[in-house]
Amino acid sequence: MFRVILYTQWKWSRLPVALLTVGAFLVPLLAVQGTGEARGTTAQAGQLLAYVGAMGTFFPLMAGLSGLLVGVSAWAADHRAGHVYALSLPVPRWQLALFRLGAGLVLLLGPVLAVWLGSQIAVTAVEIPLGLQGYPHLITLRFMLCTLVAYTCFFAISAGTSRTAAIILGGLLALIAAQILLDAVGLDLHLLGTLLEKLFFWPGPLEIYTGRWMLIDV
Amino acid sequence: MSEIRLGVGLVLVSLFAAGSGHAQSTAEVRARFVALADSAEVLRQAVAAAQAREEAKGPRPDSLRHDGLLVVVSGTVPPAVRAAVPLAWNTLVRRYGGGPARPLPDVTVEVVVEAGTPVTLTFRPAQPPTRSGRAGPNLGQLASAPADTLAEAIALIAGRGYWEAGDSLFNGWRGVLDPVWHLREAALGRLYVELVTTTSTVTRRCFEGDNASCRAVLGVDAAPHPLLASYSIEERPDLVARHGILAASRVPAEWVSGCMSHRDPELCDRVLSQAFPNGFRYLPLGEQSRHALLALTLELGGAKAFPRLRASTGQPIGARLADAAGVPIDSLVSAWRSGIVAARPKSVAVTAAGGWAAMGWVTLLGLLGLGSSRWR
Numbered sequence: 001m002f003r004v005i006l007y008t009q010w011k012w013s014r015l016p017v018a019l020l021t022v023g024a025f026l027v028p029l030l031a032v033q034g035t036g037e038a039r040g041t042t043a044q045a046g047q048l049l050a051y052v053g054a055m056g057t058f059f060p061l062m063a064g065l066s067g068l069l070v071g072v073s074a075w076a077a078d079h080r081a082g083h084v085y086a087l088s089l090p091v092p093r094w095q096l097a098l099f100r101l102g103a104g105l106v107l108l109l110g111p112v113l114a115v116w117l118g119s120q121i122a123v124t125a126v127e128i129p130l131g132l133q134g135y136p137h138l139i140t141l142r143f144m145l146c147t148l149v150a151y152t153c154f155f156a157i158s159a160g161t162s163r164t165a166a167i168i169l170g171g172l173l174a175l176i177a178a179q180i181l182l183d184a185v186g187l188d189l190h191l192l193g194t195l196l197e198k199l200f201f202w203p204g205p206l207e208i209y210t211g212r213w214m215l216i217d218v
Numbered sequence: 219m220s221e222i223r224l225g226v227g228l229v230l231v232s233l234f235a236a237g238s239g240h241a242q243s244t245a246e247v248r249a250r251f252v253a254l255a256d257s258a259e260v261l262r263q264a265v266a267a268a269q270a271r272e273e274a275k276g277p278r279p280d281s282l283r284h285d286g287l288l289v290v291v292s293g294t295v296p297p298a299v300r301a302a303v304p305l306a307w308n309t310l311v312r313r314y315g316g317g318p319a320r321p322l323p324d325v326t327v328e329v330v331v332e333a334g335t336p337v338t339l340t341f342r343p344a345q346p347p348t349r350s351g352r353a354g355p356n357l358g359q360l361a362s363a364p365a366d367t368l369a370e371a372i373a374l375i376a377g378r379g380y381w382e383a384g385d386s387l388f389n390g391w392r393g394v395l396d397p398v399w400h401l402r403e404a405a406l407g408r409l410y411v412e413l414v415t416t417t418s419t420v421t422r423r424c425f426e427g428d429n430a431s432c433r434a435v436l437g438v439d440a441a442p443h444p445l446l447a448s449y450s451i452e453e454r455p456d457l458v459a460r461h462g463i464l465a466a467s468r469v470p471a472e473w474v475s476g477c478m479s480h481r482d483p484e485l486c487d488r489v490l491s492q493a494f495p496n497g498f499r500y501l502p503l504g505e506q507s508r509h510a511l512l513a514l515t516l517e518l519g520g521a522k523a524f525p526r527l528r529a530s531t532g533q534p535i536g537a538r539l540a541d542a543a544g545v546p547i548d549s550l551v552s553a554w555r556s557g558i559v560a561a562r563p564k565s566v567a568v569t570a571a572g573g574w575a576a577m578g579w580v581t582l583l584g585l586l587g588l589g590s591s592r593w594r
Contacts, residue, residue, distance in 0.1 A: 094589070098588055101588065131413070132414060141568055142568045145573060152584045203575040203578070213567075218411050
């Protein structure tokens with residue numbers, strides 16, 4: 001049954017997954033591609049670090065995008081067809097959802113492995129100055145965790161009803177409106193700031209996205 | 219506080235009066251309500267007046283003394299500070315060589331307790347150093363720190379007074395910050411980054427293990443001018459260009475332009491020697507690197523290191539440090555470099571806590587996805 005689900009999910013999302021895999025492979029290469037004169041010249045280590053740090057922002061973007069596209073596409077076809085296919089299957093709902101979740105995880109292996117391969121090639125291609133070193137494994141691990149967080153988040157939202165999605169979206173809009181209102185009346189309450197703090201600081205779900213993404217570092 | 223008592227009394231009387239006895243007419247109820255409101259207003263004013271007086275008094279300073287160390291604390295003394303004062307004095311004695319025969323001079327440190335959440339402690343010397351005219355470094359929010367950390371902070375601030383009394387050559391070499399602070403792991407990690415990312419060829423050679431280059435970039439050699447030893451001929455015009463305005467204000471402008479435009483080595487050397495008499499400030503490595511060397515010197519030399527350092531005026535910096543540390547200057551510099559290399563900062567790609575938190579969220583969100591009710 002899992003293989004069938006995996007196959008159908010692959011059919012639905014093969015184009016985005018293929019594009020994501022190519023993109024994920026290119027991100028580490030881009031992170032070192034423009035280091036220019038810094039390559040091999042030990043005196044320019046600072047320049048290399050600055051460039052790698054700036055280009056490192058593409059890692060979390062790619063991770064978020066991978067999770068979003070695979071997470072949403074896991075249920076998109078069901079939503080469009082009114083869940084007829086899913087209801088015709090001889091399995092309970094939770095089991096189908098588990099298979100869908102697992103199939104998405106398998107599909108995400110493509111971008112994750114692509115990042116690992118791209119990172120390996122990138123750190124091999126660049127002559128790293130003395131005192132610095134490449135971190136292809138660690139950055140791949142972090143990319144994988146970010147992808148998983150984004151994927152499970154969007155998977156959970158997509159798996160729910162339109163009402164659930166509307167509640168989440170409406171809640172966010174209400175929060176923004178409340179913050180504008182509070183600011184207007186001069187009340188010193190930072191609802192949005194508190195929310196972002198909870199999301200982006202440990203142990204928030206997006207903490208793994210924050211900080212520098214350095215393929216090459218000290 | 220008598221106003222507060224009076225106000226409370228008025229409110230209570232009004233309340234009792236309002237609740238007592240017979241059925242009241244509307245006018246009576248209104249009158250009592252007005253009286254009650256008036257009493258509340260009196261109470262509010264009394265509380266506000268009392269608060270204003272308390273604020274006008276300011277926080278009451280308290281003080282803790284342990285031998286020669288006096289710590290003046292504004293507001294309530296946190297228990298951790300109380301425990302830290304003897305430890306701080308012991309650190310001072312150990313670091314600056316106090317003893318029964320030659321006690322350390324008395325020092326005073328001020329600890330400002332700022333109420334709030336979290337409570338903030340600001341450490342500063344009771345009097346700002348006269349030479350630099352700067353106030354002490356604010357060591358930040360240490361209220362929840364353990365006693366030994368607070369003791370270190372107090373010792374650092376108190377020690378500034380001892381350092382400030384040094385001779386001008388030594389003070390010019392070491393800079394203005396407290397040296398011992400930079401013994402800490404994080405500071406050494408920052409030095410590692412500085413060493414690795416430098417554009418200076420001499421510093422790069424130092425990082426690669428060349429002791430002579432390390433001595434040059436630390437400015438400890440008895441060279442004619444520290445900048446000439448620590449910058450290559452090719453790098454000197456760029457150094458002059460970076461400080462061109464300052465240089466042109468001290469030496470003839472044609473020297474500066476000749477150095478910058480024609481990269482004339484002789485002119486560049488002349489500009490550097492004469493425009494930057496205290497060249498230590500412009501060395502390729504920042505003063506924190508020299509602070510780390512000083513801290514290491516005190517650590518290796520023990521309690522007698524600081525008095526030896528202070529007493530050895532007239533000698534080159536390197537010889538003074540070697541004498542204070544009790545080891546040859548090359549060994550000292552080598553140990554300094556090894557300490558920095560050993561403090562290489564760990565990669566911040568993924569922390570264990572962050573990784574586990576992410577896995578927890580993945581599990582939670584996955585379970586939410588399984589339990590959703592799209593077609594139930």
